[in-house]
Amino acid sequence: MKLIESGMVLLDLDDDGVAHLRLNRPEAANGMNVPFLRALYDAVMVATGQRGLRALLLTGEGSHFCAGGDVKTFAAKGEALPDYLREATAWLQNVAQGLLALPVPVITAVHGFAAGGGGLGLVCASDLVVAAESARFMSGAVRVGMAPDAGSSATLPQLVGVRKAMEILLLNPTLTATEAAEIGLITRVVPDDELQRTALDMARTVADGAPRALGATKRLVWSGLGHRVEAQLPEEARTVSELSGTADAREGLAAVLERRRPTFTGT
Template identity: 70%
Template structure:
């Protein structure tokens, strides 16, 4: 039996009697792109999970065709000269979401289909404890492609997962990674056939929910202790850099190019 904690809005959350929380990004019309209202609701939902001492597992997923395509570029582009201020607020909420996920005692499992891109999608993949992906899923850093810099702690988590050289390639060149490639690099825990993603996720969730919760929480804390402190220290610098870059001509060009489905022309301005 599930307790529907949040039943409408940009985030959906239910928690069942076994202590399994399922948090779903719910802006399918925008490929679950992140904006300030979604990020506020996301943080509130994760804090609800923090308030449940019997929580065993948190599962992250996305409604619609994609897990999360990153920031909502149409919303960003609509802000014009006010974009740096908007992104300061958005990245502040994103920082709090990532920190809350890392600090949550219960393991966090991301169940990914479609695209996982940018700070919202790719960043959440890097911040999760375990990641299960459909074999057709795609992964993209994407920040520099729109004249921005990485956020969501990925400047720390990504090198830790795949190594510095590969992290730089992913962040500077922006290759679109298949699920098989992401698995080989160490970004993922498991890949499932598209029709079996939910079943594979539930299998892993079931094993976690049946585990010793204090031992799992302690192990997660120990694994993240050094890395998590580095993420916490880096998040404000990421946010400052993103806000600073968002005021440049290249960032405006990058956002316009994504919306217009063309290659950007960067001038360094």
Template identity: 70%
Template sequence: MTGRPTEARMVTETRMARTLIDSGPVLLDLDDAGVARLRLNRPEASNGMDVPLLTGLHHAVMRIHGTPGVRAVLLSGEGPHFCAGGDVKTFAAKGADLPAYLREATSWLQNAVSALMRLEAPVVAAVHGFAAGGGGFGLVCAADLVIAAESARFLAGATRVGMAPDAGVSVTLTRLVGLRKAMEIVLTNPVLTAPDALELGLITRVVADDAVYEEGLALARTLAAGAPRANAAAKRLLWDGLGSTVEARLPEEARTVAELSATADAREGLAAVIEHRAPVFGGG
């Protein structure tokens, strides 16, 4: 099982895609549907996160921020695992220098996750193998929608190696599954199956192992066909609402709805309903 599509599908998609980052620990391209395909690329290390990968991830996400035409993002991992978390072999080799190394690594991880959550385009994670630690588990919690293979496994893992949650997990996990369940996941480190994760609300959908990339891409393309400004506004409202009361968010919701009502996409959406047809959103 890998995070790549079938060979035939890959050939077809390559002809349709514009490469933005073609080498290194993180790869990025943009297809003609407006889907930015962001891939962790350290398969030999189970996409374990070290400083080069984390700086590459931050750079790639910022590249997405600055690239016109991105309407959705598909996040996946090359090789047998989505992301096994921090690169423990690199960490162990640092010896007494580990605290300084982890301060740098954590800073890059925080910047990358924050930038990912602040993307206007919705982010779909396609997860196979293990999603563990602040890297894998944290990215799952930071994605907007998550498609998981039947054999995928999820592990918080930080306290198991004497660490603490990072990548925003101390906030996102609690909001996704509730305080008591988040405590159990973080403190006892169960290995969650994909059905477990689905039942808890950690992920969106479980699919067959050999379909996870294609299903993730299909969902991302469905989102890309939507109204981009409306998707961006809805995503922002939901993430920003994590730390707010309902009453505090009502004025911002009202302002956003009024603003969107003046867009061409809103007029197209209303016309499509009246005319009993599918809308065609141009992004205006």
């Protein structure tokens, strides 16, 4: 059943109860701007309201799962960037909270890059993550003079430990799928041509299970750290907005667009 047939986010629901949520901005590597984030939040809410929902499969169209924020849009905002990012961060946090609170497991399939607060944040807010062998993971926030969001400053340390989270967030290594699996960031690595089949099989396996037991198990696991995630969201939003108004943030965005190394001055 087609629930959202066109636009930047697509959603359908199979007869077996698996909802397929697809990021559909391939021309921008599924980069996130405010309209995209609003559409994504709406799709999560539509999925939440489906009586027959038993699992949600999250994928990205095009060459990448999600390259993070839409850098071109951010750079074009100039001095209005803090206000724009305040709105964008709010929608992204709503999306992350929606996935965490979804009463069924979320299975995410990653190909290409999962980067930034958007890409890595969605990975961290998922229950099970399957990645293609060629997939890559990166934070990237401090690279453009900003801070992590989507709750990842709380979820990432829980997934991989504080020391490894600090390395990922501060040094911005590009992790291979194998490295991501070894540290517990993702669930499984498969050959590229088996990604979609494996992720769908996993979603169908979940959908075959006892819905209330699976939903309760997910809730219990996340609630063990959920209060910490929720408490972190306002501080993340404030920090991202504050940093986006700095000269370093403007320099970081310009450096990405100009494909050069940024020169940060601390202002």
